[in-house]
Structures are given as structure tokens and as C-alpha cells.
Amino acid sequence: MTDVTHWVGSRQLLRRLRDAMARGGTTQERLDRIAEIIARGMVAEVCSVYVMQPGERLVLCSTEGLRKDAVYRTQLGVNEGLVGTIAAHASPLALADAQSHPQFAYRPETGEEIYHSFLGVPVVRSGRVLGVLTIQNMTQRNYTEEEVETLETVAMVVAELVAGGDLSVPDELAGPGNSTPVRLEGTRINGGLARGVAVLHERGAPISQTIAEDPDSELERIAEAMSGMQLALDSMVDRMSGDAQATRSGEPLDILRAFRMIADDHGWIRRIREAIQSGLTAEAAVAKVQNDTRARMSQVRDPYLRERLLDLDDLAYRLLQHLTHGAQGGNGVLPLPEDVVLVARSMGPVELLDYDRTRLRALILDEGTAASHVAIVAKALDIPVVGNVRGVIGKVEPGDAVFVDGDNGVAYVRPSEDLQKSFTDSLQSWEKKRAEYAATRDLPAVTRDGQPVSLMINAGLDIDLDHLEESGADGVGLYRTEIPFMIHAQFPRLTKQTELYRDIYDKAEDRPVVFRTLDIGGDKLLPYLRIGEDQNPAMGWRALRIALDRPAILRLQIRALLRASAGRELRVMFPLVAEVAEFDDAKALLEHEVERAKSRDNPLPDQIRVGAMMEVPSLYFQLPQLLERVDFLSVGSNDLVQFLFACDRGNPRVSDRYDVLAPAVLKFLHGVVGQCRGAGVPVSLCGEMAGQPLEAMALIGVGFRILSMPSGAIGAVRHMMQNLDVTELEGYVGSLLGAPDHSLREALRTYAENHGILL
Ligand code: PEP
Ligand code: MG
Secondary structure, X not given: OOOOOOOXXXXXXXXXXXXXXXXXXXXXXXXXXXXHHHHHHOOOOEEEEEEEEOOOEEEEEEEEOOOHHHOOOOEEEOOOHHHHHHHHHOOOEEEOOHHHOOOOOOXXXXXXXXXXXXXXXXEEEOOEEEEEEEEEEOOOOXXXXXXXXXXXXXXXXXXXXXXXXXXXXXXXXXXXXXXOOEEEEOEEEEOOEEEEEEEEOOOOOOOXXXXXXXXXHHHHHHHHHHHHHHXXXXXXXXXXXXXXXXXXXXXXXXXXXXXXXXXXXXXXXHHHHHHHHOOEOHHHHHHHHHHHHHHHHOOOOOHHHHHHHHHHHHHHHHHHHHHOOOOOOOHXXXXXXXXXXXXXXXXXXXXXXXXXXXXXXXXXXXXXXXXXXXXXXXXXXXXOEEEOOOOHHHHOOOOOEEEEEOOOOEXXXXXXXXXXXXXXXXXXXXXXXXXXXXXXXXXXXXXXXXXXXXXXXXXXXXHHHHHHHHHXXXXXXXXXXXXHHHHOOOOOOHHHHHHHHHHHHHHHOXXXXXXXXOOOEOOEOEOOEOOOOOOOHHHOOOHHHHHHXXXXXXXXXXXXXXXXXXXXXXXXXXXXXXXXHHHHHHHHHHHHHHHHHHHOOOOOOOEEEEEEEEOOHHHHHHHHHHHOXXXXXXXXXXXXXXXXXXXXXXXXXXXXXXXXXXXXXXXXXXXXXXXXHHHXXXXXEOOHHHHOHHHHHHHHHOOOOEEEEEHHHHHHHHHHHOOOOHHHHHHXXXXXXXXXXXXXXXXXXXXXXXXXXXX
């Protein structure tokens, strides 16, 4: 029986917990003491702690009130029972009549049938659910919001104890444990095979103290850190205001101001202060509010609100840095195994680059599609990536052996011996194949019947350019200028941009580079440029549309490109052109910048070639007019196909619904190439499909002679070309274009097999 008849409030409760922890003992002893204190403090008959164990099982590790022999015996899967539901959603559940809840799973060994009301909260640390903390009462009572808050607060203490502790489930009850092989299914983000040791990506350092000795001094600390952070943001605003270019273009400054305003968000600050007043240290309070933000984020679908919650998440990290004076080490300094398979819930592109890239072998993400920024960086690093593996953080333990099959979008954790053997065989033959591709590096990219096909790389990062030489590519067919913008913390100024583009020329040596002007919006967001809410971002305010509405951004970029290419040839193209008038407007901006440079006697490129990207079907119907104006055309098949089929490329539920080898796509492309040839305008294709050997074969079959692709794909495509007879292939592909089929993939594959074409 409890000897306290009213609950004590979180501050007092935390004080009791602190004293109990100070008495030392094993993790188990301290956990038992904690459960008892929480039950008393919250006037509950039961308090239980479930801890996540390998194999994603929530094991009852301590209880006050339930039958003691249920400890370690009662185990629930994630999503199983109320406890599993809390873990799955990382959010609390308060029920007056728990047994009538559809998720209730009765466990007779606990003797819980006499308890009716139930309150449970997740035990979260660094975004990872480590367990669930529950209280139960016999009577049917409605827990107040304050009680939920209190339990969440004490869960911060439990999180630190569990994370740093050594709870050991007895062997006979340990279940399948962490030797059980697990197959993780996700989606392919980047192909390839790799094996290594799991490293879990966690942001931020552990919090060493959760319970405040003196809440008043913690309030002072947080106030100091807040103003430090706000001053830092202010000085960023000032610096930006002093930047004439940025001020003229307006947006970057607006964005920073908006971010600064969020930092002033009274609701957010109030919640942190309340958490401190309830007895947490400043760090633990920020982390607690961050956990709440994350839990909300998982439920919010509205893109604008999600962005705002992401901003708050980011601000929490900044605040934590100010609290610890930046003393926390980044991941880059952690000792890493030789072969790292990085496992992350989500991560930014710069965070990935923090890791020692010589050790990175593969990446597995809970979230993330092929178009996400981190995926773009991972592709540049040429490592296999599997995305969309729901709940991956709970399924992999640090140090687990992991095999990653990027081609099929699966990973094998703790693989069985048989699997190890067969995977090793696959890995060897894959490596052999890569060596064969590498050996074709110096072969001319010419088909068997002597038709040259120019193979170029797509690039966006410095590291991409490193692959130019080793792949033997002819140049850069698509340089995505937005990528460096995406990984910068601020809008790059004129000098920075000029430097960036000069570096690209230097690295490309004499090979041509096609610069695509900023293609932001859609799934590519700049941290400092708020685009606003778009119901349908892929069709929203993006790419050339932003550039034409906010010409200062494009003009600044063109100015940098002109400077960087002085004395050389500049090739530049505009993304997402939907009609000729847009191309004319963009080109007029370019010409204006050229005149400006001339009037100032600034050195200019020797030659300027201006192109357009064919990504929007409407442009097809103005091709004759466009071809009179452009120096070249490049088909962006990623966007083009999504618009042809009205099918969002970033949505895994529909992105596989249509095949890029559908008759409609090939017929469309055939028409584009035909018109370009007639007009004598060079045409290339630079979407992902150019990098798949079978697709590349089909593209050559509809007439393309310039293909631009991720650098890692060049070898395989050149290899495929060796046995290709283009004249015959063109005849065959032409005969398929009128087919009623969903896809021509099988027909093309059979053709390749029958003609000894190596895919
Ligand atoms: C495309 O759409 O095919 C393309 C190359 O552009 P991005 O993938 O950068 O949108
Ligand atoms: Mg595109």
C-alpha cells in the first residue's frame, strides 16, 4: 500500500529519485527503487519499466505492484499491447479503462487484471525509444495532463539509467536475442553490395545529469544559452544584411529572420522552462521538449508544420550546443570500425560527410527516398543505400554484422552462416563485375557497329568530380548547382559561388561541364530559403519558376558562372522549362548579365552555349520554336516521367507504378530526339534511367547519343555497349513503340540476351 495519499509533483519526485540514485547499487537495484518511488509519488498501485531488448522486444525489467515473477518473463513486441503501441508511436497513452482498448494484450502472469486505468510514456533518448514507463491504478481514473507531463519528465531519468546501465535478461528468458538474423526490407536508394559493422547514428552527446540540483540556477543557465543562441542568430542576420547581394535578393535574410523568430517562440521557450521547473536540468529539459517535438512530427503530415517542427528540432541542437559551449565531440571523432554500415533514422547530408568516408561501406535509413539530400551525397560516395526501413533503429544493435544489398533494397542483420556464405559469393562476383567495368575504362565508348555514344557524369559535389578520371567519362553532362547550396548553412555569396564553379572547371580539366542553374523547391530545400507551403511541391514553386519570380538569385548565379568561365566555354541550362516564353525570359536575364559584365570590362567566357531541360511535357508541343533558340537540349527523365504519368517520384507508394520503359516514355523520347536531329540541335538525357544498362540500351535505341548518369554507372553502360549493333537495335525499338504493353522491359531484356548484350 502506498503511504502517500496525494501525488507529489514532479519536482519533489525528481528529488526523491535523485536521492535514490545516489544510494548506488546495480542498475537493477536502482531501477527497482525508482519504480517504487514513482508508484508512491504518483499514487499509483503499479509502476513498471519495460526495456527494449535486442530483437525489438519490450521486456518487463522492473515493477512495483505487478507480480515479481513476471519480471523478464513478460515480453511484448513493438506494436503489441498498449506498451508496444506506445513504443511504436513514441507517444504517451492515458486510459481510464485500459482493458477495453483494442490494443490491450492480457498477460496473466502479471496479475494485472485488477488494474483498470493505465498511463504509459515512452522512454526516449537521442530520438531512440529505449523502453516504456507505465503506471496503473485499480480504479478507473482519468490521468491529468500534468500527470502525463510528470511521468514524461521522470522517464528522462529512466532513459539515462537504462542507456548507461547493464540490465541483463537471464539467458533462459532472453528470447532469440541479438544473434537472431533479421532481414530488413526497404527501398533501393543506391545500388551495390557491401558488408560491415553496424554503427548507429545519434545526434548529440549523452546528457550526464538529468535531475537539477538547483532549478533556479538551471533557469539561469537556459536563459544564458538562449540569449547566446539568439545573439549568434542576430549576428548572422546582421552579416547577411551587410551583404548587398543577399539584401537585394531578399529571401535569405527573410528566412534567417523567420528562423530567429522561431527561436523567440514563446510556447517553445515556455515548455523548456516548465520542464526545468519540474526538476530537470537545462539539458534534460531541452531534450524532453525535443522528444515531444519529434513525437508530434511523426504525426504531422502537413509539410509546412513539419518544416516548422524540424526547425524546432534544429534549434534544440543549437541550444544544447550553447549549453555545453560546443564541448561535445561530433561523430567524426568517434572511433569507428574498419567497415561501417551506418544506420540512421534520418540524417542531413553534412552529417554523413562528418564520418570518415574511407570506412563508410553502406547506409540504411528509416526515412529517406532516392531524392533526399543525404541520398544524393551517399550516391556521390558510391555506397549502397537502403531507405524506408521502418523502425530500423530498434532492429539493429551497434556492432551487429550487416550485409547490405542496395540493388534489391534489403539488408541482412546478424546473417546466418549460410547467408554469410552466399552473400560473400555474391559480393565476390559483384566485385569481379566492377573490375570488368573498370577494365572497359579505356575502351572507346563506341558500339559494335562503330556509333560513338558520349557518356557523361552527373555531379553536384566535389567528390563526384574525382570519379571523372577513373570512370573515363567524357565530361559532366549535368552539374546540379543546387547541391552545394543545400549543404551550405547560408546563401553562398558571389565570391563563394565563383570559387565553387572555378573548382569544378579545374577538376574537370578540359572536359566540358554543363551547369544547370538552381533547381530548388520540390524535394530540394535550402535551410535558409523558405519556399512556403505548397500543396504539391513537385508541381509547385520550384526551379525556373522561382528563378523568374526572384530574378536576383538567378542573376547572381549567372554572374558567378560568367566569372568562373572567363576564357573558357560556358555551357548552362535552365531546369523545368514549361514553355518557350520561360526560356526567353531566362535567357534575357543571362544576356543582361553579359552586357553588364561587358560594360564593366569584366572578362567573359570565350563561348556561351545555352540549353534547356525537357522535363515538362508541355514543352514538347513548342519544340520547333524552342529548337530555334537553344544550343542544346537535355532531357530530365526523372521529372519528365513523373509528369507524363502524373506520378510523384518521391512517393514510394506510386513511384514504381509506371515503368520508365513504358511505350509512352520511349515514344515521347523518340519524338524529341527526332525533332532535335532534324533541327541539328544536340540532345542528351541526364535522368537516372541513363545509368541502368537496359534503359541505356533503350535510349540508344530511340536515338540518344549523349547520356549523362551517376559516375558509378558509366562502367556498366560502356560494358553494355560493346556488343550493340545500333542500326539493328533502332529498327527493333522502333517496332515496339506502338505496343499496347505496360512495359517493354521484358521484350528489351530478351533482345539483349539474344544478341549477347551484357547487362
Ligand atoms: C531529372 O529530372 O531527370 C533531372 C536530371 O533533374 P533532377 O533529378 O535534379 O530533378
Ligand atoms: Mg529534374
